[in-house]
Amino acid sequence: GAVVSQHPSRVICKSGTSVKIECRSLDFQATTMFWYRQFPKKSLMLMATSNEGSKATYEQGVEKDKFLINHASLTLSTLTVTSAHPEDSSFYICSARRTDRGVNTGELFFGEGSRLTVL
Amino acid sequence: SQQGEEDPQALSIQEGENATMNCSYKTSINNLQWYRQNSGRGLVHLILIRSNEREKHSGRLRVTLDTSKKSSSLLITASRAADTASYFCATDENSGNTPLVFGKGTRLSVIA
Numbered sequence: 001g002a003v004v005s006q007h008p009s010r011v012i013c014k015s016g017t018s019v020k021i022e023c024r025s026l027d028f029q030a031t032t033m034f035w036y037r038q039f040p041k042k043s044l045m046l047m048a049t050s051n052e053g054s055k056a057t058y059e060q061g062v063e064k065d066k067f068l069i070n071h072a073s074l075t076l077s078t079l080t081v082t083s084a085h086p087e088d089s090s091f092y093i094c095s096a097r098r099t100d101r102g103v104n105t106g107e108l109f110f111g112e113g114s115r116l117t118v119l
Numbered sequence: 120s121q122q123g124e125e126d127p128q129a130l131s132i133q134e135g136e137n138a139t140m141n142c143s144y145k146t147s148i149n150n151l152q153w154y155r156q157n158s159g160r161g162l163v164h165l166i167l168i169r170s171n172e173r174e175k176h177s178g179r180l181r182v183t184l185d186t187s188k189k190s191s192s193l194l195i196t197a198s199r200a201a202d203t204a205s206y207f208c209a210t211d212e213n214s215g216n217t218p219l220v221f222g223k224g225t226r227l228s229v230i231a
Contacts, residue, residue: 032216043207044162044221051216093161097216106149106213112161 003027004096006111013084014119020080021114023050023094029074030096032104035067038091038113047092050077074099084118091115125208131228138195140225142208143188149213151184153193156205156224165193165206200231 003026013019023033031052036044048069049057056069066088068080077096081088092114098107126141144151153165168175168184168191175182181194195202205226209219 034218036221041205041226043223046218046220049216049218091159095219104213104216108211108219110162110164115159 004094004109004111006092006094006114008114009112010115010117012117012119015085017084018080018082019084019116020078021092021094021116023077023079023096023111025075025096025098025109028096028098028109029100030077031074031099031102032097033071033077034095034097035069035077035079036093036095038093044093047079052077081116084116086118089116089118125206125222125225127225128223129226129228131230132198134198134200134229134231136198138198138202138227138229140193140206140208140227142191142193142222144191144208144210144220144222145189146210146212148186148210150211151182151191152209152211152219153180153182153191154207154209154221156207158204162207195227198227198229200229203227203229 005024007022033050035047037047038044046059047062050069050071052071058064071077094111098105132138150167150169152167154162155165156162166177166182168182179196184191205224207224208222211219
């Protein structure tokens with residue numbers, strides 16, 4: 001089946017540094033990917049919609065300058081947490097909508113998640 | 120934003136008992152999905168039910184969907200300790216490139 005790979009699965013960084021998380025669709029194309037954030041014992045909250053070749057669409061309350069999203073190809077979206085702060089520590093999960101020759105198939109696949117700890 | 124509201128938020132049962140979790144949502148949907156998540160891990164897709172379906176089974180799982188009430192339920196029969204996890208419903212409008220919208224989840228504890 002279709003696989004979405006997230007990397008790194010775990011990352012620890014110091015406050016003030018930037019961290020990049022990759023979301024890659026391994027055997028399908030995805031013009032649209034989604035980034036979610038999950039705090040401990042909470043549900044997934046949508047942060048932004050990543051669109052290939054255009055700017056991401058951010059949900060209300062999500063700082064676009066802090067959470068930089070780049071969807072440079074049909075198989076890769078990256079989330080960069082800039083100037084990380086301990087409050088940014090969280091579990092970040094991406095998902096990808098499968099497209100077939102540019103048409104949305106309706107199928108959606110999730111990555112395994114990336115746990116960020118900011119010291 | 121979150122659409123679904125799971126009920127109950129936490130559920131503790133004995134092994135062998137059935138566990139029922141409910142989910143309500145607000146908008147029109149194309150399908151509704153249930154996911155499982157073990158602590159600190161990624162999501163595991165359990166079952167998808169389309170808006171024109173009323174009930175679906177998969178092994179020990181039974182899902183119902185009532186679009187008139189905008190609600191769904193997940194029943195796990197003959198629960199096992201290994202079923203201990205958080206369970207989330209997620210609605211899919213599948214209109215263009217829309218995301219799944221997750222409910223708050225139910226934390227299920229199955230005691231051996």
